[in-house]
Amino acid sequence: MNTSLIFDLLKASFGQKVLQIDLNDQPQSIEIIAQENRELFTFLRDDDRLYFDMLSSITGIDNGPEVNTMEVIYNLYSIPFDLHLMVKIKFDRETPLVPTVSDIWKTANWHEREIFDLLGIRFEGHPDLRRILLPSDWEGHPLRKDDVLQERYHGIKVDY
Amino acid sequence: MAIQYTYHPDHLKNSEPIYTSVSSLKRGEMVFNIGPQHPSTHGVLRLEVVTDGEIVKEVIPHIGYLHRCFEKHAESMPFNQTIPYVDRMDYMSAMNSEHAYAMGVERMLGITDQIPKRVEYIRVLVAELNRIASHFVAIGTYGLDIGAFTPFLWLMRDREHILRLLEWTCGARMLYNYIWIGGLYYDLPLQFEERCVEFSAYLKPKLEHLETLLITNKIFIERTAKVGVLPLDLAVNYGVTGPMLRGSGLKYDLRRVDGYSVYPELDFDIPIGTGAMGTVGDCWDRTYVRMQECRESLKIIDQCLTMLSSELKRDKDFNPRALVPKKIRPKAGDYYVRAENPKGELGFFFRTDGRSDIPVRCKARGCSFVNLSVLPEISKGVMISDLIAIVGSLDLVLGEVDR
Numbered sequence: 001m002n003t004s005l006i007f008d009l010l011k012a013s014f015g016q017k018v019l020q021i022d023l024n025d026q027p028q029s030i031e032i033i034a035q036e037n038r039e040l041f042t043f044l045r046d047d048d049r050l051y052f053d054m055l056s057s058i059t060g061i062d063n064g065p066e067v068n069t070m071e072v073i074y075n076l077y078s079i080p081f082d083l084h085l086m087v088k089i090k091f092d093r094e095t096p097l098v099p100t101v102s103d104i105w106k107t108a109n110w111h112e113r114e115i116f117d118l119l120g121i122r123f124e125g126h127p128d129l130r131r132i133l134l135p136s137d138w139e140g141h142p143l144r145k146d147d148v149l150q151e152r153y154h155g156i157k158v159d160y
Numbered sequence: 161m162a163i164q165y166t167y168h169p170d171h172l173k174n175s176e177p178i179y180t181s182v183s184s185l186k187r188g189e190m191v192f193n194i195g196p197q198h199p200s201t202h203g204v205l206r207l208e209v210v211t212d213g214e215i216v217k218e219v220i221p222h223i224g225y226l227h228r229c230f231e232k233h234a235e236s237m238p239f240n241q242t243i244p245y246v247d248r249m250d251y252m253s254a255m256n257s258e259h260a261y262a263m264g265v266e267r268m269l270g271i272t273d274q275i276p277k278r279v280e281y282i283r284v285l286v287a288e289l290n291r292i293a294s295h296f297v298a299i300g301t302y303g304l305d306i307g308a309f310t311p312f313l314w315l316m317r318d319r320e321h322i323l324r325l326l327e328w329t330c331g332a333r334m335l336y337n338y339i340w341i342g343g344l345y346y347d348l349p350l351q352f353e354e355r356c357v358e359f360s361a362y363l364k365p366k367l368e369h370l371e372t373l374l375i376t377n378k379i380f381i382e383r384t385a386k387v388g389v390l391p392l393d394l395a396v397n398y399g400v401t402g403p404m405l406r407g408s409g410l411k412y413d414l415r416r417v418d419g420y421s422v423y424p425e426l427d428f429d430i431p432i433g434t435g436a437m438g439t440v441g442d443c444w445d446r447t448y449v450r451m452q453e454c455r456e457s458l459k460i461i462d463q464c465l466t467m468l469s470s471e472l473k474r475d476k477d478f479n480p481r482a483l484v485p486k487k488i489r490p491k492a493g494d495y496y497v498r499a500e501n502p503k504g505e506l507g508f509f510f511r512t513d514g515r516s517d518i519p520v521r522c523k524a525r526g527c528s529f530v531n532l533s534v535l536p537e538i539s540k541g542v543m544i545s546d547l548i549a550i551v552g553s554l555d556l557v558l559g560e561v562d563r
Contacts, residue, residue, distance in 0.1 A: 025494040026267065053396050056498065057525035059509045075496045075509065075525075079396065079412060086496060107399030110533040118231070133224040133562060135175035142232055154175075155166030 001049060001083060003028035009049070014040050027075075027084030034072075034091035038099050044076060044085070045104055052076040052085060055105035060115035064145040068093045070121060074101070096121040118143040179220045180210055188212055196225045200305045200548045203558030205532075207551070214543050219536045223529075223561050230563040234522035239265050239488045240341050242522070247335040249524060250560040252297050255290035255326070256501045258339040259283050263420060264497030264508045265341045268490035271483065278472040279343055279480055280422045285356070285464040286326060286338065288457040292363075293322040294502035295403075295450045295457075298555040302447060303374050305552035306383045306545075311374040318366050321359055328352060341488060344480035353469045360461055367454055375451050384447065385438030388538050388550035392441065398534040402504025402527055403453065404554065407433035407446035414500035426463050428456040443553035450555070453502075488517040503527040503555055526560040 007021045007030055017040060019031040032040055044052045056075040063069045074087040091098060100123040102109040112123045113132040120141035123129060131138065139150045149158045180191045191210045195201040204225035210218040230249060234242045246261045247254035262283075266272050300315035323333045328349050330338040338345045374380055390400070392408045405412055413430045415423040431452035433445025468474075492514030498507040504527030511521040531554050539550050 022493075024491075027496060029494060055399055056505065057496065057507050057509055057523065059521065059523040061511060061521045073494065073509065075507070079410075082417065084496075086494060088494075105399065106394075106397050106537075107530055107533060110529065130179075131224075133227045135224070136177055137174040142229070143235075152164075154168070154171050156164045 001081060003030065003085065006030065006050065006083075006085060009047075010040065010043075013043060025086055027086050029073075029086035029088055031088045031090065034089040034098050036099070037089065038101065038104070041074075041087075041101050041104050044087070049081075050078055050083065051080050052078045052083070054079055055101070055107050055111075058108060058111040058115060060119040060121050060143070062093070062119055062144045065093070070096050070119070072098055072115065072121065097124055098122075099124050100126040102126055117141070120144060176206070176222050176224075178208055179222075180208065180218070185210070186212075189217065194547075196222075201551060202301060202556050203561075205551075205556065205558055205561070207535075207547075209544070209547070211544060216539055216542050216544060216547050219539045219547065221532060221535060223532070223558070226558045226562040228563065230524055231522060234524075235519055238517040239519065240484075243340070244335065244337050246524075247337060248559060249526065249563055250294075250501060250503065250506070250528070250557050251334055252557050253287075253290045253294040253502045254334060254336050255283075255287045255339065256294075256499070257506060258336065259287045259421070260497065260499035260501065260506045261508060262339045262341050263499060264495065264510065265488065265490070267497055268493075268495050268510060268512065269342075269485065269488065270491075271342060271485075274483060275342070276478075276480075276483070277422070278468065278478060279483075281464050281467050281472055282344060282348055282480075283339055284422055284426070285461060285468065286329060286336075288460045288464070289322050289325060289356075291457050291502045292454050293319045293326075295454050296322075298450055298502070299370070299374065299447060302552040302555075303380070306380070306549050308374055308377070308380060311370060314366070314370065314373070318363060321362070325352070325356060325359065328355075340481065340484050342481075342483040342485050347474070347478060347480050348468070350474075353465050353474075356461065356465055360458055360465070363458060367451070367458070371451060375448060381437050381444060383549055384443035384553070386442050387438075387542065387546050388443045388553060389439045390441040390534065390538050394537060395441070395534070398537070399530045400504070400534050402501065402531070403446055403449045404504065404531055404534075406430065407449045408441035409433050409435075409445075414498060414505060418498070420499060426460050428459050431456065443549055446553045446555075489514065498525070501527055503557065503560070504531055524563055526563055528554075528556045528558070528560040529563070532556055532561055 010018045017033045022029045054077040056077050059073045061071040069090050070093050071090045076085045115121050117131040140147045189212050194207040196204040196206040206222040208220040246257045250257050296315040296319040300312040303311040327333045330336045390408050395405050395408045411430050411432050431449050437444045490512045495510045498505050507525035509523040510519050513520050539547050
């Protein structure tokens with residue numbers, strides 16, 4: 001099984017929800033629609049030809065106000081078949097709301113909290129979307145390209 | 161500069177509020193904090209614990225007390241300057257993290273195959289030395305947590321030898337900046353190999369001592385067997401890796417699975433937990449796996465030393481920096497690289513635009529971060545003293561949890 005075959009498999013089952021494949025990335029990636037993709041992730045985990053049982057990492061990316069998009073990238077790994085897959089979703093920067101996968105892979109719980117914390121992307125259906133690394137009364141999301149630092153935090157100058 | 165902090169009684173409450181609502185507690189229940197300044201949390205981990213008498217009902221970890229903005233730093237400086245920051249993530253095993261990071265950037269540049277064999281063997285040698293040092297801290301402090309003081313002293317004594325060896329290579333005891341992208345800072349110092357052989361011979365019986373003193377000690381077994389059992393399916397679902405996953409009985413080691421660097425040429429076993437003293441995936445299994453991994457690392461070290469003093473012998477013309485690129489310009493694209501750290505899978509995600517030597521985005525997937533996320537699940541309904549035993553067996557380094 002390689003990424004092209006996975007792409008065909010997903011295309012056959014989900015049609016329009018699967019957008020494109022990029023063979024230059026390492027591991028090779030598939031882009032899917034940002035909304036209503038939970039079935040697709042469940043399929044990736046449960047299908048007996050794939051079994052992507054390990055979610056290694058989730059990364060959020062802000063492409064900046066000019067492009068006006070944000071991305072979330074899932075790095076999946078299948079322990080039984082030794083398969084790698086990168087799944088990307090891209091969505092509008094104004095409404096950063098994507099479905100959670102924290103009930104499909106429980107490890108996503110903390111990863112999604114981290115992305116919310118640093119980029120301000122909200123995950124719909126997440127059981128406990130709080131800040132995780134920064135203090136709760138911190139203002140802004142520092143990995144956003146247009147984030148403006150607060151001047152003082154508890155009296156301490158932030159931008160030195 | 162004068163202290164800028166201005167006191168306000170609400171600051172503490174607002175910066176990291178208690179998650180449990182106190183009014184919803186049942187009769188006899190109590191909520192309290194362990195940490196962030198408590199020795200048995202191995203750093204600045206704060207655990208909010210809801211208890212009913214001695215029984216733990218709920219554990220809510222609060223992290224971020226050691227957050228040093230790794231990802232923000234990494235996307236504002238060139239690839240080669242990020243290496244010291246990588247060191248400071250998992251400061252117990254900086255060589256392994258450097259190895260993973262350097263390997264990732266090399267793979268992006270497409271120069272993985274050109275790295276000289278001697279460089280690769282030196283990398284594996286220092287990384288395995290560091291793995292032993294990291295496991296020694298893990299096992300030693302774990303013994304300390306549950307009341308065994310002597311093993312800690314013995315292990316710190318032996319770890320000191322490793323730290324001195326590594327200090328000899330690059331001048332730093334813990335944060336090395338030794339493995340560079342495309343090569344090494346320096347070649348090994350003169351006679352390093354001989355000293356390392358001596359050390360390996362010295363350490364072998366010490367591992368036997370450790371096993372009899374701590375691992376098979378009756379009190380240790382009573383405290384750790386059948387405690388904090390992590391079933392395999394839960395471990396995989398939580399993304400747990402490293403000795404924790406192997407302790408749950410899966411033979412999954414990225415050194416074998418991915419076969420990066422020169423690991424395919426080396427002969428070593430992958431120890432797994434079998435439930436010999438209780439249940440598969442209990443605290444004892446995890447510690448036992450770490451202990452066995454020290455033996456396997458010694459095997460690898462011996463093989464590396466043989467190679468480094470025969471086939472890949474020292475040569476005065478050999479320049480370990482020969483391949484270090486002046487300008488690091490990977491092709492545009494997304495990359496995810498991972499490697500086996502002492503604590504689990506350390507992954508780096510890079511996005512590059514192909515135009516600069518600064519990544520657009522660099523995310524570190526810390527193994528301690530992911531391993532810690534399983535704690536609330538496996539510590540429900542245990543005694544408070546067992547909670548300490550479970551936290552110790554996770555082998556957390558808060559530098560990597562918070563990055």
